[in-house]
Amino acid sequence: MRRPSTWLVGAALALFLLGASVVPLTIPAFTRIVAARTSLGQEAGLSQERMLQIAEAVRHFVVDTDAPPLPTTVDGRAGFDEAAQSHLLDVRRVLMFSRFASGALAIVLMLGLAYEVARKRTNRIADVLAAGAVCSVALVAACAVAAFSDFESFFTAFHGLFFSAGTWTFPYDSLLIQAFPEPFWTTAGAVWGGLVLAEAGLLVVGAWALKRPQAGAAGHVSGSGLEGPAATKA
Numbered sequence: 001m002r003r004p005s006t007w008l009v010g011a012a013l014a015l016f017l018l019g020a021s022v023v024p025l026t027i028p029a030f031t032r033i034v035a036a037r038t039s040l041g042q043e044a045g046l047s048q049e050r051m052l053q054i055a056e057a058v059r060h061f062v063v064d065t066d067a068p069p070l071p072t073t074v075d076g077r078a079g080f081d082e083a084a085q086s087h088l089l090d091v092r093r094v095l096m097f098s099r100f101a102s103g104a105l106a107i108v109l110m111l112g113l114a115y116e117v118a119r120k121r122t123n124r125i126a127d128v129l130a131a132g133a134v135c136s137v138a139l140v141a142a143c144a145v146a147a148f149s150d151f152e153s154f155f156t157a158f159h160g161l162f163f164s165a166g167t168w169t170f171p172y173d174s175l176l177i178q179a180f181p182e183p184f185w186t187t188a189g190a191v192w193g194g195l196v197l198a199e200a201g202l203l204v205v206g207a208w209a210l211k212r213p214q215a216g217a218a219g220h221v222s223g224s225g226l227e228g229p230a231a232t233k234a
Helices: 004-020 028-038 048-063 082-118 122-149 151-162 175-179 182-233
Strands: none
Touching (some): 028 048, 028 182, 122 151, 151 182
């Protein structure tokens, strides 16, 4: 039976995976591919290529503190007003905190791993990897159930964790919503969940690989012990 400390470290490992899995969603290629399929260029009165340029400008704005301000007008129509830019600044702060927290967790986990390796506690490492996989799958499953049951409520609750009420809601015809409509976020959520599950699978493989040599060695010793008495009787 795993000790509470094993589950605690496993939960920390799961949180690291959840944070690390956000990073691929912030690269230009992901934004371009998903926005090309989901952005509402026709409703915005802009070409698809122009919408992709807008989506990339927003992505750059929320991941880079040196990014230029977003335009208040785009090709003669309303662009990003003060409320929209304020919300995107909040998003930037959340992403920066996520990066910092993930980095801090990575350092702590690596130090813990080095300690366990030095003590040759492979069983302990395997248990933590398995616990991390279980916690990761449980968190993704909980999010999936909540999202499929009532996506609007889930989306609202999720934003409520990070943003003040009223600061992240915008009219349907705002450029921010048309560049990143609901299908963009459902796709991003699915990709994020898939990445976490894939990483959890790697943890399981790692735990199995650490346990297998020990099981093999135990079987060899047990076999040798049985062969001795048999040979003596013969």
